[in-house]
Amino acid sequence: MANITFSSPSMARDVTVYAVAGDRGTVLAIAKANKIPIPFDCQDGECGSCLIEVKHLDPLARHAIALTEKEKEMLKQLGKITKKEIVDAEVNDMPPRHRLACQCFVRHEDILVSFEGDKSLPAVAPHTTPAARRYKGGMVIATVPDFLGYVAKVEADAALHFDDLAKAMTASKADDLATLFTQLAGQSRTLAEGAKAQAAGADADKEVPDDYVWPHYATPEADALWAGDATLSRLDALKASLMGERRCYEFYVAAEATAKSPEVAKAARPFIKAEGERVKVLEAWITREEWAAKH
Structure with a gap:
């Protein structure tokens, strides 16, 4: 095969x-x-x-x-x-x-x-949850500094999550995954620092509004997966990281979709692209890991 x-x-x-x-x-x-x-x-x-x-x-x-x-x-x-x-x-x-x-x-x-595909067609965005596709409202982020403040919080949290997963994979001798999660943590920190630099005085302690966290999308089991348990399996670690990245991706998608300010919508697009690329990377790792588990 x-x-x-x-x-x-x-x-x-x-x-x-x-x-x-x-x-x-x-x-x-x-x-x-x-x-x-x-x-x-x-x-x-x-x-x-x-x-x-x-x-x-x-x-x-x-x-x-x-x-x-x-x-x-x-x-x-x-x-x-x-x-x-x-x-x-x-x-x-x-x-x-x-x-x-x-x-x-x-x-x-x-x-x-x-492969490149048909270049006359736009690139296809990553898969999103049904809740995200139906999302129509919620709190509107009014200004670019406000949006960048949320970015700083979202990406700083993501970096901590990846750090926990990297430690768990190091303890499990899964050095390839530890390296992957360490790289993703570094990328998240770079995005967070860039957001703070772009908006002087941006509040990095903001909490993402509840109406941007899709109902029941984060399960209690997901919280356990983030804990950095040394017994965490390779596949569970990858799925936990993908869950977090999808939530980040969908937050940026929602921020653009609900923005009444063209500047806020424009500011969200680079983050949508960056998160979308990371979602695809993790999906590819999961695909290969699932195949390896079956064979």
């Missing part, structure tokens, strides 16, 4: 597909069968429209494969293959980082497939 995770700005979340290696199925064929929107035209390696980037999730399990002259030539024309990669392809039958989905066959290895 092979685990193929597809990632693109044109998708609301990363999607993992389990494929049988050796059945001569190309990545494009598998994508089409699972409604993954990889662009394509000729399907014969002659147009380059199905360009993808392939990351081997286990570099030690990278399988050799003969790169066809047709694909090699198209990658040259697109400027997506280096001289070293050409040598590896010709001498060692090792595939380059970029491939054509119609020419790339599934092997016994887990890969992450990234």
Whole structure:
């Protein structure tokens, strides 16, 4: 079995597909069968429209494969293959980082497939809860300094949550997750400090209004997951972090949607983008972790 995770700005979340290696199925064929929107035209390696980037999730399990002259030539024309990669392809039958989905066959290895999608369409926002999609009212944030004060509080709290999770993963010997959560904590602190710098005198002790916290979205179990328990499982830690990031994301979405001031709405957009990207990162980690638990 092979685990193929597809990632693109044109998708609301990363999607993992389990494929049988050796059945001569190309990545494009598998994508089409699972409604993954990889662009394509000729399907014969002659147009380059199905360009993808392939990351081997286990570099030690990278399988050799003969790169066809047709694909090699198209990658040259697109400027997506280096001289070293050409040598590896010709001498060692090792595939380059970029491939054509119609020419790339599934092997016994887990890969992450990234692609741009249709650039004429806007990027798809991350998935939100039904409560967030129905949200129409609540307290309106009137000024940019007020909004930035909430940002400082939201991101400072998020940093503390990630610190707790990093400590729990360190205690559990899950060093890769400890590193991830430490990086996310650093990003949250940077956002909080930036918000305070942009609005002199912004109140960093603000509490996010109750009407921005979706009903029953944070369960008692979620509070327990944040506690930094050393027995916390990898998957529970990731799900706890995703819950927090989704709440942050939905707070910024609500702030923009309810703002009567164009300046407040504009100020919210960079935070919506930043949180949306982090939501997708965590969803991809969870997808891979769930697959690993099953196999």
